Every structure is written in structure tokens, then in C-alpha cells.
Amino acid sequence: MLHDIDTGKAGPFGEAMEEAVRNCVHCGFCLAVCPTYAELGQELDTPRGRIVLMKEVLEGGLEIEEALPHLDACLGCLACESACPSGVNYRNLISPFRALAEDQCSRPLGEKVRRRLVSWVLPHPDRFRTAARMAGLIKPLAGVLPRSMRSMMDLLPSPLPVEQKLQERYEAQGEHRATVALLAGCAQQVVDPDINAATIDVLTRSGVEVLVPRDQTCCGALSWHVGDHRAAREFARRNIEAFPEVDAVITNAAGCGSGMHEYPLILRGTEDEERAAELAARVVDVSVFLEQLGGPGEIPDRGEEVTIAYHDACHLSNGQGVRSEPRRLLGRIPGVKVVELRGAHLCCGSAGTYNIDQPEVAASLGEQKARAIMESGARVVASGNIGCLTQVKMHLGKLDVSIRVRHTVQVLRDAMDGI
Ligand code: SF4
Numbered sequence: 001m002l003h004d005i006d007t008g009k010a011g012p013f014g015e016a017m018e019e020a021v022r023n024c025v026h027c028g029f030c031l032a033v034c035p036t037y038a039e040l041g042q043e044l045d046t047p048r049g050r051i052v053l054m055k056e057v058l059e060g061g062l063e064i065e066e067a068l069p070h071l072d073a074c075l076g077c078l079a080c081e082s083a084c085p086s087g088v089n090y091r092n093l094i095s096p097f098r099a100l101a102e103d104q105c106s107r108p109l110g111e112k113v114r115r116r117l118v119s120w121v122l123p124h125p126d127r128f129r130t131a132a133r134m135a136g137l138i139k140p141l142a143g144v145l146p147r148s149m150r151s152m153m154d155l156l157p158s159p160l161p162v163e164q165k166l167q168e169r170y171e172a173q174g175e176h177r178a179t180v181a182l183l184a185g186c187a188q189q190v191v192d193p194d195i196n197a198a199t200i201d202v203l204t205r206s207g208v209e210v211l212v213p214r215d216q217t218c219c220g221a222l223s224w225h226v227g228d229h230r231a232a233r234e235f236a237r238r239n240i241e242a243f244p245e246v247d248a249v250i251t252n253a254a255g256c257g258s259g260m261h262e263y264p265l266i267l268r269g270t271e272d273e274e275r276a277a278e279l280a281a282r283v284v285d286v287s288v289f290l291e292q293l294g295g296p297g298e299i300p301d302r303g304e305e306v307t308i309a310y311h312d313a314c315h316l317s318n319g320q321g322v323r324s325e326p327r328r329l330l331g332r333i334p335g336v337k338v339v340e341l342r343g344a345h346l347c348c349g350s351a352g353t354y355n356i357d358q359p360e361v362a363a364s365l366g367e368q369k370a371r372a373i374m375e376s377g378a379r380v381v382a383s384g385n386i387g388c389l390t391q392v393k394m395h396l397g398k399l400d401v402s403i404r405v406r407h408t409v410q411v412l413r414d415a416m417d418g419i
């Protein structure tokens with residue numbers, strides 16, 4: 001697309017944003033896969049429309065506030081990137097643009113306070129645990145609360161799982177095959193700490209020593225995707241210091257893995273850019289790592305047939321190009337048949353804080369995903385992202401359907417235990 005963007009004015013992300021705009025040829029191939037276009041039906045809520053809006057703001061011909069409602073409505077699911085024949089790197093445009101916008105735009109006070117509060121609470125497990133407990137106490141008042149708060153409360157498990165403190169090191173069982181470091185995540189530790197327990201269990205039983213660096217922090221993805229690039233940089237820097245030289249840095253939440261792969265962009269133009277690239281190159285989703293290892297340890301045959309639906313978390317499939325590995329891993333379990341979901345490419349509406357920011361669209365997408373899971377005939381649905389798991393669980397619950405919702409590593413761990 002022809003443009004008149006002055007990259008010098010757009011700061012360290014200017015060239016990345018300019019390249020994304022330039023590569024868009026306006027063909028519209030991305031429209032068919034964009035969930036917000038399907039929901040809202042407007043050109044300005046398509047990837048192509050958003051690229052034009054961002055271009056016009058960057059050129060100085062449009063006020064940020066005019067573009068913002070359409071950019072806020074973007075899930076950041078990156079389905080458009082996967083579908084784009086011109087290789088438009090949409091993530092290199094939307095997140096840097098949001099960072100720029102948050103510095104320059106004026107938002108209503110209530111919205112500002114809500115965004116600040118979410119950024120202050122969610123990336124910190126202790127703060128989030130306290131907030132979740134308080135939310136549990138005021139749940140009976142949910143009916144009089146704003147929809148965004150009700151959506152958030154609906155996502156919280158009741159009762160909240162007991163906190164599980166992680167050790168700094170877990171020994172490999174049997175022959176030592178690798179040493180990895182685990183990103184423990186933030187919200188996931190509070191909402192479903194069993195995911196980390198299952199990850200460590202499957203890895204150690206597969207001959208992998210697991211380190212959990214004490215000084216690690218939130219990956220920073222949440223801050224990055226809401227435009228708080230200062231916080232995202234700080235998180236990225238602290239993780240660069242915290243993670244040791246190991247065979248791989250393991251993530252088990254798609255959003256975190258995708259976020260850590262973006263560290264070189266987040267730290268672009270700083271002295272830490274090179275180290276960010278080194279760390280990002282070692283980050284790998286647990287499903288990919290286990291497949292590279294040749295599969296997990298032994299899985300007994302229970303002599304039972306089980307149908308499992310696999311839900312692609314956008315930040316695994318579109319964000320990291322991970323599609324086949326989790327399916328292959330699940331398929332290694334004797335008796336398991338993995339089935340595909342109708343509309344598998346569509347985001348479930350979780351997308352970080354999207355449930356809070358855009359509750360109507362999030363609810364519609366969540367219900368559609370739950371119905372597709374119901375139709376699949378599966379007894380279990382597996383996915384690789386805590387946000388998707390909580391969203392899908394909530395919407396299956398609303399439809400009164402009892403299908404087990406599990407992280408891929410939880411399914412594997414249970415199968416290794418013969419459960
Ligand atoms: S598919 Fe790619 S090139 Fe075509 S309009 Fe969408 S972003 Fe632009």
C-alpha cells in the first residue's frame with residue numbers, strides 16, 4: 001500500500017509498522033478469517049480496514065481517537081497473518097501502534113482506570129489471587145455490576161484452586177535427555193496451577209530436568225497487547241536476566257510463548273535487543289518440545305476409545321505456527337481419536353483482556369466455540385492456553401454441557417497415570 005509515513009516520528013517501531021503497511025496490497029483475503037468482521041460486519045473492523053486506519057493516523061491525517069474503537073475491537077488473534085498471501089506482519093503493526101496510541105490518545109477516565117487496574121493486577125499472581133478472592137466474595141452482587149466485570153468474574157473458578165508453590169529444580173527421571181527452564185506464567189498459576197504441575201510431571205517423566213527460575217516475572221504479553229510498552233519492556237528485561245542458558249525455555253500458555261517470541265520487537269532499538277533475540281530463539285511451547293523429543297514417556301493402553309477435540313489457541317496456531325504437534329502428541333495416547341472443530345480457525349473470544357474490554361463480542365465467539373465443541377461429539381476438549389480453557393469452560397457451562405476441558409499436558413499426564 002502506498003503511504004506517506006514518516007518512520008522517524010514513529011519511534012523504534014516505525015520501520016516495522018511501515019513495512020506492514022507497505023506490504024498490504026488491499027486484496028481482502030484476510031476478511032474471511034477475521035472474527036470481528038464476522039461479528040461486526042464493517043470494513044473498519046477487518047484487518048484491511050484497520051491497516052488503513054493505522055496508516056492514516058501514522059501519516060497524520062486521522063485523529064487516533066477516531067481509529068481507536070476499531071483497533072480496540074481487534075482480538076489480536078493473528079488469523080489475518082496466517083491468511084495473508086502478501087506476508088503482512090500484522091503483529092508488528094497492531095501492538096506497536098497500540099503502544100503509540102496509549103501515549104497519545106485520551107480515553108474516558110473510567111476506561112483509563114479500568115485498564116490501569118487490569119495491568120496492575122493480572123501480571124502479578126499475588127495481586128491477582130487477592131483480587132480473585134475478593135471477586136469471589138462479591139459474586140452475589142454480580143447482577144448489579146457492569147457487564148465487563150461480570151464477564152471477568154464468570155471466568156474465575158469457584159472455589160479458587162489451592163496455591164501450589166513450585167520448586168526451583170525438578171530432577172529428570174530415568175536417562176537425562178535435556179534441561180529446560182519453565183515460564184510459570186501469572187494468571188495461570190492462580191486459575192489452574194495444575195497445568196504447571198502436569199507440565200513438570202510429563203517433562204521429568206520424559207527424562208527432562210526442569211528449572212523454574214525464581215526471578216522470572218510475567219512474560220509481558222498482556223501489557224504489550226494493551227499498549228503498555230514500558231511495562232512490557234520491563235518484564236522482558238527481567239526475564240532476559242532470569243532465564244539461564246538451557247536447552248529450551250518452555251512455555252505452556254500460548255499467549256506467553258507468543259509474547260516471548262516478540263521480545264526482539266518489544267526491545268527494538270534498545271541495548272537489550274540482541275539478548276532478547278537470543279532468549280526468544282530458545283522459547284518453545286511444551287507440545288513442540290515433547291514432539292522434538294520423540295514424544296513423552298510411556299503411556300499405558302487403557303483399552304478404551306476416547307474422542308478428544310483439539311482447540312487451536314490463536315497464539316499457538318497463528319502466533320507460533322504450532323498446529324500439528326499438539327494433535328500428534330494427543331494421538332500418541334492409545335485409543336485416542338483427535339477430532340477437528342467446525343470453524344477451527346475462529347478465535348474463542350478469550351484474547352487476553354478481551355472479555356473485559358469487549359464483553360459482547362467475546363461472549364458471542366465463546367458461545368460459538370462451545371457449540372462447535374458440542375457438535376464434535378468429543379468427551380474432552382484440549383487446548384494449550386489458559387485463557388482459551390477458561391473461556392471454553394465457562395461457555396460450555398452456560399450451555400449446561402459436561403465436556404472435560406483440559407490443557408494438552410494435563411491429558412498427557414492423566415494418560416501416563418493410566419487415568
Ligand atoms: S490479506 Fe494481507 S495483503 Fe490482503 S488485505 Fe489482508 S492484510 Fe492486506
Ligand code: SF4
Binds near residue numbers: 033
Ligand atoms: S488480529 Fe484477528 S481480529 Fe484482529 S484484524 Fe486480524 S483477524 Fe481480525
